[in-house]
Amino acid sequence: xxxxxxxxxxxxxxxxxxxxxxxxxxxxxxxxxxxxxxxxxxxxxxxxxxxxxxxxxxxxxxxxxxxxxxxxxxxxxxxxxxxxxxxxxxxxxxxxxxxxxxxxxxxxxxxxxxxxxxxxxxxxxxxxxxxxxxxxxxxxxxxxxxxxxxxxxxxxxxxxxxxxxxxxxxxxxxxxxxxxxxxxxxxxxxxxxxxxxxxxxxxxxxxxxxxxxxxxxxxxxxxxxxxxxxxxxxxxxxxxxxxxxxxxxxxxxxxxxxxxxxxxxxxxxxxxxxxxxxxxxxxxxxxxxxxxxxxxxxxxxxxxxxxxxxxxxxxxxxxxxxxxxxxxxxxxxxxxxxxxxxxxxxxxxxxxxxxxxxxxxxxxxxxxxxxxxxxxxxxxxxxxxxxxxxxxxxxxxxxxxxxxxxxxxxxxxxxxxxxxxxxxxxxxxxxxxxxxxxxxxxxxxxxxxxxxxxxxxxxxxxxxxxxxxxxxxxxxxxxxxxxxxxxxxxxxxxxxxxxxxxxxxxxxxxxxxxxxxxxxxxxxxxxxxxxxxxxxxxxxxxxxxxxxxxxxxxxxxxxxxxxxxxxxxxxxxxxxxxxxxxxxxxxxxxxxxxxxxxxxxxxxxxxxxxxxxxxxxxxxxxxxxxxxxxxxxxxxxxxxxxxxxxxxxxxxxxxxxxxxxxxxxxxxxxxxxxxxxxxxxxxxxxxxxxxxxxxxxxxxxxxxxxxxxxxxxxxxxxxxxxxxxxxxxxxxxxxxxxxxxxxxxxxxxxxxxxxxxxxxxxxxxxxxxxx
Amino acid sequence: xxxxxxxxxxxxxxxxxxxxxxxxxxxxxxxxxxxxxxxxxxxxxxxxxxxxxxxxxxxxxxxxxxxxxxxxxxxxxxxxxxxxxxxxxxxxxxxxxxxxxxxxxxxxxxxxxxxxxxxxxxxxxxxxxxxxxxxxxxxxxxxxxxxxxxxxxxxxxxxxxxxxxxxxxxxxxxxxxxxxxxxxxxxxxxxxxxxxxxxxxxxxxxxx
Numbered sequence: 001x002x003x004x005x006x007x008x009x010x011x012x013x014x015x016x017x018x019x020x021x022x023x024x025x026x027x028x029x030x031x032x033x034x035x036x037x038x039x040x041x042x043x044x045x046x047x048x049x050x051x052x053x054x055x056x057x058x059x060x061x062x063x064x065x066x067x068x069x070x071x072x073x074x075x076x077x078x079x080x081x082x083x084x085x086x087x088x089x090x091x092x093x094x095x096x097x098x099x100x101x102x103x104x105x106x107x108x109x110x111x112x113x114x115x116x117x118x119x120x121x122x123x124x125x126x127x128x129x130x131x132x133x134x135x136x137x138x139x140x141x142x143x144x145x146x147x148x149x150x151x152x153x154x155x156x157x158x159x160x161x162x163x164x165x166x167x168x169x170x171x172x173x174x175x176x177x178x179x180x181x182x183x184x185x186x187x188x189x190x191x192x193x194x195x196x197x198x199x200x201x202x203x204x205x206x207x208x209x210x211x212x213x214x215x216x217x218x219x220x221x222x223x224x225x226x227x228x229x230x231x232x233x234x235x236x237x238x239x240x241x242x243x244x245x246x247x248x249x250x251x252x253x254x255x256x257x258x259x260x261x262x263x264x265x266x267x268x269x270x271x272x273x274x275x276x277x278x279x280x281x282x283x284x285x286x287x288x289x290x291x292x293x294x295x296x297x298x299x300x301x302x303x304x305x306x307x308x309x310x311x312x313x314x315x316x317x318x319x320x321x322x323x324x325x326x327x328x329x330x331x332x333x334x335x336x337x338x339x340x341x342x343x344x345x346x347x348x349x350x351x352x353x354x355x356x357x358x359x360x361x362x363x364x365x366x367x368x369x370x371x372x373x374x375x376x377x378x379x380x381x382x383x384x385x386x387x388x389x390x391x392x393x394x395x396x397x398x399x400x401x402x403x404x405x406x407x408x409x410x411x412x413x414x415x416x417x418x419x420x421x422x423x424x425x426x427x428x429x430x431x432x433x434x435x436x437x438x439x440x441x442x443x444x445x446x447x448x449x450x451x452x453x454x455x456x457x458x459x460x461x462x463x464x465x466x467x468x469x470x471x472x473x474x475x476x477x478x479x480x481x482x483x484x485x486x487x488x489x490x491x492x493x494x495x496x497x498x499x500x501x502x503x504x505x506x507x508x509x510x511x512x513x514x515x516x517x518x519x520x521x522x523x524x525x526x527x528x529x530x531x532x533x534x535x536x537x538x539x540x541x542x543x544x545x546x547x548x549x550x551x552x553x554x555x556x557x558x559x560x561x562x563x564x565x566x567x568x569x570x571x572x573x574x575x576x577x578x579x580x581x582x583x584x585x586x587x588x589x590x591x592x593x594x595x596x597x598x599x600x601x602x603x604x605x606x607x608x609x610x611x612x613x614x615x616x617x618x619x620x621x622x623x624x625x626x627x628x629x630x631x632x633x634x635x636x637x638x639x640x641x642x643x644x645x646x647x648x649x650x651x652x653x654x655x656x657x658x659x660x661x662x663x664x665x666x667x668x669x670x671x672x673x674x675x676x677x678x679x680x681x682x683x684x685x686x687x688x689x690x691x692x693x694x695x696x697x698x699x700x701x702x703x704x705x706x707x708x709x710x711x712x713x714x715x716x717x718x719x720x721x722x723x724x725x726x727x728x729x730x731x732x733x734x735x736x737x738x739x740x741x742x743x744x745x746x747x748x749x750x751x752x753x754x755x756x757x758x759x760x761x762x763x764x765x766x767x768x769x770x771x
Numbered sequence: 772x773x774x775x776x777x778x779x780x781x782x783x784x785x786x787x788x789x790x791x792x793x794x795x796x797x798x799x800x801x802x803x804x805x806x807x808x809x810x811x812x813x814x815x816x817x818x819x820x821x822x823x824x825x826x827x828x829x830x831x832x833x834x835x836x837x838x839x840x841x842x843x844x845x846x847x848x849x850x851x852x853x854x855x856x857x858x859x860x861x862x863x864x865x866x867x868x869x870x871x872x873x874x875x876x877x878x879x880x881x882x883x884x885x886x887x888x889x890x891x892x893x894x895x896x897x898x899x900x901x902x903x904x905x906x907x908x909x910x911x912x913x914x915x916x917x918x919x920x921x922x923x924x925x926x927x928x929x930x931x932x933x934x935x936x937x938x939x940x941x942x943x944x945x946x947x948x949x950x951x952x953x954x955x956x957x958x959x960x961x962x963x964x965x966x967x968x969x970x971x972x973x974x975x976x977x978x979x
Contacts, residue, residue: 037914041912041913042905042913043921044921044924045913045918045921046897046900046909047895047897050855051855051858053858054849056850056855087820088820135839136850137839137842137846138820211956212922212956213858213920213954213955213956213957214860214920214922215859260921261922262923263920263956292859295860295861295865494918494919494922658919658957661959661960661962662957662959663958664958666958690863691861691866696956697958698951698954699946699947699948699951699963699964702958702961704943704947704960704961706961
């Protein structure tokens with residue numbers, strides 16, 4: 001399966017000019033690498049940050065979407081007459097309305113676009129009609145007044161049922177979403193023959209919902225044929241293109257504003273059918289329309305991490321050399337794919353050295369909401385299988401699980417024809433992480449204290465991307481008083497992008513980052529940037545930011561050299577002044593440079609240059625945890641976690657650690673509590689589409705004892721800041737590490753995630769029976 | 772239950788709830804809001820877009836406005852008064868994004884009708900500022916980086932404020948319990964624990 005590239009530009013990118021000059025890697029840094037509170041923290045803690053869902057415009061209407069209550073149905077009849085006559089209702093769209101009839105919603109590559117409003121409902125939550133009214137309550141009333149008759153069809157709600165004889169067909173032509181994706185290197189049969197231990201296991205993982213705290217939606221406003229959309233997104237520009245394409249508008253007529261946004265995790269790399277409906281309703285009424293999903297709608301329709309069924313066979317020698325890996329996976333993107341299905345086998349193919357690998361992935365359709373890319377698509381699923389298998393292999397040959405992994409650390413990407421990594425800290429993550437965690441002592445400590453059993457486990461990973469790349473265009477301006485503006489297109493998802501980029505500017509210009517004004521993620525005022533996803537925002541943007549600041553600096557130094565007849569190579573910029581290295585008394589405040597005084601601004605432009613040819617830039621990680629299992633209730637308490645991450649140079653240690661702990665917490669949810677539950681075999685409807693029944697981790701569920709170990713191998717090849725991504729690797733090995741710790745505690749596997757108390761009690765009961 | 776309004780305490784109040792309800796008679800009040808017992812004639816049904824007047828005390832200021840009885844405090848704060856610091860996350864009392872203080876205690880604004888909140892002192896995240904200066908909890912959240920995207924943060928800050936007012940010296944376990952009604956999908960929990968602890972010290976004049 002091809003990598004999911006929703007957050008990349010699809011083709012190679014020669015269009016941005018190559019960087020004019022590469023600044024040398026930093027040696028000692030003053031600002032970069034420190035623990036700096038965010039420069040926009042005030043707005044976020046005071047309530048003054050305006051998120052898209054906070055926008056309130058004069059004369060604004062509220063939109064709402066009528067969605068299929070059935071997992072699979074055909075509409076017989078729609079009657080909106082009563083709704084149209086209701087108080088406050090200003091516009092209604094049904095599938096046959098002329099305004100929407102010809103509008104198509106584009107799907108993931110290759111698939112035919114579908115109507116925006118559909119008379120065929122292939123998943124619970126598929127949009128059928130939309131309303132704009134004076135208040136959201138009136139809009140909701142109007143939805144209830146729309147009369148619909150359905151032919152309710154039998155649904156297929158589980159990928160394991162999709163190919164059964166007589167399974168309901170989600171689409172004409174059956175439930176196979178294309179041919180299986182196959183990969184092979186070496187000869188697995190020979191590999192298994194050469195193995196001294198061969199294990200074969202089945203694993204299952206449930207569908208995880210992104211559930212960002214800010215709901216998906218927008219405020220849409222037209223000014224003639226110019227559209228402005230404030231939307232909660234991970235990138236303004238790719239969505240500007242999406243709007244322009246769907247609505248048939250020039251890019252210049254679409255402005256997308258996304259300065260703040262309340263979390264995405266991959267679900268906001270695209271707009272949604274509801275947001276396009278908001279634009280149409282706004283056009284019809286000539287008034288702004290606000291349309292945000294309810295939490296239930298968001299759970300149903302704004303994406304998920306596909307669940308998987310994996311069969312994994314592995315061979316190893318007694319010395320711990322992997323001889324063969326054979327993977328077969330079954331997964332579903334839902335009724336349609338909106339990206340993010342696949343890559344379940346990437347870790348099997350590339351994390352450990354193994355000459356003989358064979359993988360097969362089959363994707364099927366079911367009557368459920370489309371998947372979307374979710375924080376490291378495919379990787380946590382693959383890690384769930386591979387990292388549990390590695391532990392089982394280690395037990396089988398009587399070796400420590402870390403030692404077994406260390407014997408199989410590759411220096412090259414085997415899937416990419418043996419291209420070397422610019423740096424790989426996989427080994428250091430495991431060794432230094434284990435050291436800081438106290439692995440050897442914890443592993444040997446007694447397991448049982450009455451009915452409470454204790455265990456420790458670990459998991460390792462890489463992330464397929466995380467190196468970033470072109471394009472990016474950044475503008476840094478110095479005003480006449482020496483203060484600085486940074487103009488960039490990238491969104492800040494809460495990862496601290498704005499702060500980190502201000503730190504890069506501050507480092508280069510020798511100023512205080514807190515004083516830098518940052519404007520970002522607005523297609524009307526900033527330059528094209530790819531969406532924030534793929535753990536690539538820092539490695540993509542920071543080199544371009546650095547170059548833009550460097551170009552400001554260069555101009556200031558040239559001005560000083562020119563105006564005061566100095567040798568430019570002897571000059572540096574610090575504390576708002578150009579200073580001579582050889583003569584500390586020769587100091588010229590930038591505000592007194594004639595060039596700046598007259599021109600009133602110095603503008604530096606930076607472009608992202610290409611990544612090194614023939615090399616791969618990936619981040620690596622290993623995570624370690626300790627758990628307690630109550631063998632009477634099946635409850636698991638995670639006592640502590642440690643994440644050791646090679647993400648290159650860490651630009652802000654405070655926000656970096658925050659992401660490490662956040663990703664670990666999300667992984668704990670994936671391991672123990674999260675999972676979409678569909679009414680399999682009956683209605684197919686989701687029975688836990690709310691936060692009460694779909695359990696994301698709370699303050700009670702995550703350990704307070706979390707630590708972060710930074711492995712920085714000083715990558716001077718990946719880019720000019722030496723940074724690699726971190727947002728995704730932080731959640732890849734987590735669930736597997738928890739599973740391994742539970743196994744260490746109770747001595748029996750729960751391969752079917754999430755590991756709920758009921759499943760633990762079940763395997764413990766089975767174990768007693770065997771004994 | 773909202774406390775009974777004492778007109779003497781609020782001399783600037785133009786229309787009292789009791790007087791207003793009496794004057795408009797049947798058909799004006801939602802039966803299920805918990806205020807109905809104060810009306811002289813209890814009507815069965817209110818038409819959706821019939822409005823009632825309320826006076827809401829928010830961050831020390833009285834706002835008089837017409838609301839539908841079914842409007843939540845959350846909706847009125849955000850969409851009618853543009854106090855958008857209070858966030859919407861689930862509208863069913865499960866996530867805590869809309870946490871406010873009502874008479875000093877943490878409450879979900881999505882589970883509180885605007886008409887119910889009359890006669891109470893409502894404090895939102897904006898009300899924890901002293902002019903433009905951040906309050907102690909807000910300062911601690913900045914210093915400990917106790918958030919990522921910042922969307923749930925208003926609710927977290929207000930929940931922490933409510934916790935510390937009730938329990939000025941919470942243990943780690945108290946903090947986890949006290950903050951457990953507020954979800955954070957970025958999961959900045961570890962930093963939130965530190966920030967609440969830090970804020971407790973700031974409130975006592977300790978650690979800067």
